[in-house]
Amino acid sequence: MKHVKTLVLLAAVVAIGLGLWFWWQHEKVYPSTDDAYLRANILTISPQVAGQIASVGVSENQHVSAGDVLFQIDTAELDAEFEAAQAEYELARQNAGALVSNLSAAEARLQSAQAALTEAQIAFDRTSKLRALGDISQASLDQATAARDQAQAAVEASQSAVDAARKQAGVPGDDNAAVRAALAKLTLARINLERSRVVAPVSGWIANIDLRPGALVTENAPLFSLVEDSAWWIDANFKETDLDRVRPGQPVEIAIDMYPGLSLTGKVESIGAGSGAVFSLLPAQNATGNWVKVTQRFPVRIRLDAEPGDAALQLRVGASTTVTVDTSSVDAK
Template sequence: MPGERTTAKQEKNGPTHVQGRTGKGGAMKLGRKPVLAGLAVLALAGVLVWWWAHERVYPGTDDAYVEAHVLTVVPEVGGRIAELAVDENDHVAAGDLLFRIDDRALKAAVDQARARADAALQSAGAAAREVAAAEAELDSARAARREAEADYLRQEGLFRRNDVSQSALDSALAARDRAQAEETAAAQQLARAQASLGDEGDRNAGVREALAALQMAEIDLDHATVTAPESGWIANIDLRPGSVVTAGQPLFSLVGDAEWWIEANFKETDLTRIRPGQPAAIGIDLCPALDLEGRVASVGPGAGAVFSLLPAQNATGNWVKVTRRIPVRIALDPVPEAARFCLKAGASATATVDTTAAPGP
């Protein structure tokens, strides 16, 4: 029938028309996919090239740490802690009292050394007086010898003229010999007195020894009071008043806050362009929002493994090449007072060096 044929024709043409449209859209979508994939690959390649160029010009590392001078406080004299002025995490300024050792015995040692120095000075003075007396005795003996010699010569002349007897001449000769012997004895006594005296005044060996002992006792007394050599923070203290310490015993640490730097370990492949004086951007993990600046102070002379107690031995059949890291010291620019809380010795940091800048002096 005509109506049925028309319907059948529509049904036949309808699905054919829909199928044609679907096939055309699928072909367009399939054509776009390679283009999008290519663009994505190009974008990724561009990012990688940019990242490579950036890392080459601005090498960075997160193997970096905040460093400061850490002083170990060690007493130079032993004794009982009489006064303790600091505790853990306290901040001290240069010259502030840290602790004081009981100094009564040290004061007694100073008094004893001073008494010995006075005795040495007195002994040197007595020896000087002995020398003066010996010199006077020698002068007297020398004058007596001259007088005895003159008398002997006079008696000898008179004896030749038979004006005096032999006994008178013999008496004059004996007197001369005694005078010569007394002069010799006086000279020997003077030599002994001078040897006992040594140098005069403070140049005298005994006096110098006694004065040196006095100075050492006074130094020990001064060492009983221990003050901060620089400003910083107290750490690792386990000390109480009444504790007994010995000379040379490490007591606690003082982390100085006057100078801070970053110890950044860069890969050896990143050191090609790094030079002292170049600026660097610093980040502190403790304060992520804080941006610090600094300059490369120095580049280490060798990898860290070289200076370890047991350096690695690579002369084996299973050797695998590993990129070494070289320490680079970055001196921080002056840090604002409000940001000093973020500086903790040993804290993790990041460092990026601007190698486009000319090296500093």
């Protein structure tokens, strides 16, 4: 009887040892962790113009599609700014037109002065030849010279007037400083008017909204969040001792705590470049006499292959999950 008890005890010890060995081998090939959480892109919705909320088109946890109107800001003030900018632009174009007319007149006067200079030069040349022959007096030559010099001065004055008029008019084309400034102001007023209507940049779920008509909002102030529904992943924190076989592209089995029995699949996308302690607000300082070695955890990003087929099983950011990585591909190499 004593020998039987001894054999049974030895058999139990061997069975436990074999069980632990097989469990250790399984955990080595299929490392897992329950320190893993579901993630998605979260966009912060903020208005780009200030004003009073005229209407709100969404509510908490509502699903929206890209382009759906989230809320509308009252446009009374923005409409007035747009009309003022449009009037300023039209006035600037009118002023630019008047400057162009002045330029045309100055160019016409320049052409007339150039024609008068040509005639004065011809008269001077003819008078010079006659004076050389002694047919006319010196006074006639002096008179022709004075007329030519006056015509030359008139051309120079007209050219200066043309240059000044051309600079004011902003020639060529619409290259007028006042017109360009007014056009830029009009464009900005139009953009601000369009920004009063805030739409969803992507499809997803509204979260953390507390917005009502009549509320005053400021430019770029965060109002609520939009959880995008197109890309989901899991941030799993593995022990550093479990990462020697983990590689990007390996298949992963995923269990979500909020949906017992649901099993999803994914793939390892990347392994973090540093442990969570390194990027914490207050990193641990181990250069002390009280140092105790603690196994570090590194974040592993896992991309889901697909969402649950049942529409009622909505994925939610921050949900606890358990992931198991299949590293058997390492042995096949």
